[in-house]
Amino acid sequence: MNKFETFTGIAAPxxxxxxxxxxxxxxxxxxxIARTGFGKNLFDEMRFNRDGTEIEDFVLNKPQYRSSQILIxxxxxxxxxxxxxxxxxxxxxxxxxxxxxxxxDIFFNNCFKNGMLPIVLPQEQVDILMKDxxxxxxxxxxxxLEAQEITTSDGDVIxxxxxxxxxxxxxxxxxxxxxxxxxxxxxKSFEDQAAQARPWV
Amino acid sequence: xxxxxxxxKIWDAHVAHEADDGTCLLYIxxxxxxxxxxxxxxxxxxxxxxxxxxxxxxxxxxxxNVPTTLDRADPATMTPESRIQVEALDKNAKExxxxxxxxxxxxxxxxxxxxxxxGWTLPGMTVVCxxxxxxxHGAFGALAHGIGTSEVEHVLxxxxxxxKKSKNMKVEITGKLxxxxxxxxxxxxxxxxxxTGGGTGYVIEYCGEAIRDLSMEGxxxxxxxAIEGGARAGLIAPDETTYAYVKGRPHAPKGxxxxxxxxxxxxxxxxxxxxxxxxxxxxxxxxxxxxxxxxSPEDVLPITGVVPHPDDFEGGKVEAAKRSxxxxxxxxxQKLTDIEIDTVFIGSCTNGRIEDLRAVAEVVxxxxxxxxMRAMIVPGSGLVRAQAEEEGLxxxxxxxxxxxxMAGCSMCLAMNPDQLSEGERCAxxxxxxxxxxxxxxxxxxxxxxxxxxxxxxTGKLTDVRELV
Ligand code: SF4
Numbered sequence: 001m002n003k004f005e006t007f008t009g010i011a012a013p014x015x016x017x018x019x020x021x022x023x024x025x026x027x028x029x030x031x032x033i034a035r036t037g038f039g040k041n042l043f044d045e046m047r048f049n050r051d052g053t054e055i056e057d058f059v060l061n062k063p064q065y066r067s068s069q070i071l072i073x074x075x076x077x078x079x080x081x082x083x084x085x086x087x088x089x090x091x092x093x094x095x096x097x098x099x100x101x102x103x104x105d106i107f108f109n110n111c112f113k114n115g116m117l118p119i120v121l122p123q124e125q126v127d128i129l130m131k132d133x134x135x136x137x138x139x140x141x142x143x144x145l146e147a148q149e150i151t152t153s154d155g156d157v158i159x160x161x162x163x164x165x166x167x168x169x170x171x172x173x174x175x176x177x178x179x180x181x182x183x184x185x186x187x188k189s190f191e192d193q194a195a196q197a198r199p200w201v
Numbered sequence: 202x203x204x205x206x207x208x209x210k211i212w213d214a215h216v217a218h219e220a221d222d223g224t225c226l227l228y229i230x231x232x233x234x235x236x237x238x239x240x241x242x243x244x245x246x247x248x249x250x251x252x253x254x255x256x257x258x259x260x261x262x263x264x265x266n267v268p269t270t271l272d273r274a275d276p277a278t279m280t281p282e283s284r285i286q287v288e289a290l291d292k293n294a295k296e297x298x299x300x301x302x303x304x305x306x307x308x309x310x311x312x313x314x315x316x317x318x319x320g321w322t323l324p325g326m327t328v329v330c331x332x333x334x335x336x337x338h339g340a341f342g343a344l345a346h347g348i349g350t351s352e353v354e355h356v357l358x359x360x361x362x363x364x365k366k367s368k369n370m371k372v373e374i375t376g377k378l379x380x381x382x383x384x385x386x387x388x389x390x391x392x393x394x395x396x397t398g399g400g401t402g403y404v405i406e407y408c409g410e411a412i413r414d415l416s417m418e419g420x421x422x423x424x425x426x427a428i429e430g431g432a433r434a435g436l437i438a439p440d441e442t443t444y445a446y447v448k449g450r451p452h453a454p455k456g457x458x459x460x461x462x463x464x465x466x467x468x469x470x471x472x473x474x475x476x477x478x479x480x481x482x483x484x485x486x487x488x489x490x491x492x493x494x495x496x497s498p499e500d501v502l503p504i505t506g507v508v509p510h511p512d513d514f515e516g517g518k519v520e521a522a523k524r525s526x527x528x529x530x531x532x533x534x535q536k537l538t539d540i541e542i543d544t545v546f547i548g549s550c551t552n553g554r555i556e557d558l559r560a561v562a563e564v565v566x567x568x569x570x571x572x573x574m575r576a577m578i579v580p581g582s583g584l585v586r587a588q589a590e591e592e593g594l595x596x597x598x599x600x601x602x603x604x605x606x607m608a609g610c611s612m613c614l615a616m617n618p619d620q621l622s623e624g625e626r627c628a629x630x631x632x633x634x635x636x637x638x639x640x641x642x643x644x645x646x647x648x649x650x651x652x653x654x655x656x657x658x659t660g661k662l663t664d665v666r667e668l669v
Contacts, residue, residue: 016520017518017520018397018398018499020633020635027615028616030616031266031282031616033241033289035241035350075517079398080635081332081347082331082333082348083237084349087349106333106346106347106349109349110351113349113351113352163222165220165222165224165363177249177251177354177355180226180363181359183218186218190217197214199458200323200458
């Protein structure tokens with residue numbers, strides 16, 4: 001996993017609530033057994049007509065948002081299925097940060113495993129960022145994970161919370177399987193004790 | 202000792218390591234695996250030179266993308282992509298030595314139906330699967346939730362999951378249900394009440410008389426949709442109904458082991474005065490047969506209602522409701538019972554069990570589905586299918602005009618050719634009505650099995666209470 005570094009990028013506004021994983025990556029694209037290449041089908045049914053032409057007024061098709069790296073989204077983003085293809089598609093497209101008032105649990109976890117940062121903020125602050133994003137190309141925001149701050153194009157600074165362990169993994173690009181395997185002794189002793197207590201498992 | 206919830210107890214029994222900041226390694230007792238979300242995880246293991254830590258606790262079955270046609274034993278009936286996924290699972294299961302039920306095995310079926318049916322799922326366990334409806338297993342008082350593919354790889358490699366504890370939420374359904382009202386109506390009514398984000402950050406414990414009165418099948422239907430309410434998991438405390446269901450299943454403990462297990466299972470309940478961070482209470486007798494009108498599972502109304510107006514909502518939901526109504530091709534104020542449908546799908550891990558099929562048979566016995574209606578019944582497993590045939594249900598379905606298919610996820614997510622075409626409108630017993638869920642521009646109304654059966658007969662969304 002790549003390290004998450006401070007960057008300045010374009011933010012796209014997607015105020016719709018309950019954007020689900022079927023919208024993010026429709027299931028017809030889940031048939032691949034690879035992890036990459038899903039970006040071209042991100043938001044497929046919202047982004048393209050059946051004949052493959054682009055739907056002009058979809059935000060990521062507008063010239064000023066085509067290279068967005070940040071999404072400012074409506075409440076309950078990523079609800080629905082556990083498919084990691086959703087964060088894979090976002091990441092492959094180039095999205096690094098998603099801001100919303102809330103995220104679905106599995107999607108939220110999946111983002112961190114793929115080097116992306118989902119940020120939860122109260123409604124008023126999401127509104128400020130949404131307004132800023134609506135300005136288009138010049139609305140470049142800076143996301144600093146180390147300092148836990150987003151700076152808007154107007155210079156407003158909004159701070160955010162993030163789980164300390166997840167932050168550590170993102171900043172250092174750590175593979176968490178490797179980290180867990182360092183605790184193999186704890187796992188082994190748990191297994192020994194569980195085998196005594198619940199031998200039927 | 203301070204009083205604990207059921208969730209607290211199961212959690213505490215599975216913490217293998219806790220860091221100073223509260224991040225835990227939660228030990229996983231059962232890991233269920235299917236073909237669509239596991240290939241990349243097995244590949245990750247291979248690339249890193251790792252093995253499956255506990256293959257004896259890992260159970261694999263292809264379900265999401267398999268054909269449900271009768272001739273599917275012939276691999277030529279699969280699309281090339283689904284063949285690649287199923288063959289990858291065949292290969293991975295063999296190579297890593299996990300338990301496996303291939304397509305040709307009568308025990309094959311939807312992963313969340315196979316687990317309980319084979320006795321893999323037991324009270325007090327931790328169960329995970331790369332599928333959000335893993336919540337289903339919570340019906341046994343097992344802590345069960347969906348995970349992403351990176352986490353599948355993590356569990357394969359370590360048999361643990363990195364987790365922080367969720368908050369406790371109680372959903373109590375008091376009193377008795379009225380006739381014609383089912384577990385599906387309970388679970389949809391709860392989501393209608395809390396919204397799809399209402400459970401975010403919580404593990405829900407369902408309790409109350411109406412929940413206690415449910416069979417295991419009904420309890421699985423309730424917990425199945427906990428995820429649609431945003432919760433990490435749903436739980437129901439085990440009781441005599443649970444023990445009776447579990448006893449004698451192929452992988453359930455036997456003899457003295459069963460007795461020992463039972464002793465522990467009997468401690469799995471929420472202590473009096475245990476703290477819940479959020480409580481929702483519904484009266485069983487207030488719940489009616491419900492349907493969804495929109496494209497979110499929270500868009501729930503009693504069948505006696507009318508399509509709402511976007512202005513009935515607030516905030517971001519106004520825009521979402523407008524989009525939903527347009528997508529669904531409805532008119533605000535239209536009676537739900539005037540909505541004509543052309544397809545009926547009965548199946549899925551929500552409602553693909555034997556009891557669900559019995560409910561359908563009760564409604565359609567001796568009757569015919571509406572002319573031109575496309576109606577399919579897809580049993581949740583090969584064993585459910587066999588039992589329905591033995592009980593004579595399959596004959597009833599076929600005589601009424603239903604297609605009687607082989608087990609799998611089928612039109613619940615429509616990855617295989619079982620799909621709606623553009624504009625088709627379906628009454629479905631599955632769990633998601635998202636845009637495009639059952640096929641590009643397809644329209645889905647979520648209902649109980651009895652309501653789906655009623656709709657198949659009349660060609661409209663119908664109050665099942667009028668037909669039985
Ligand atoms: S039946 Fe539907 S919800 Fe259940 S596991 Fe299959 S696809 Fe998922």
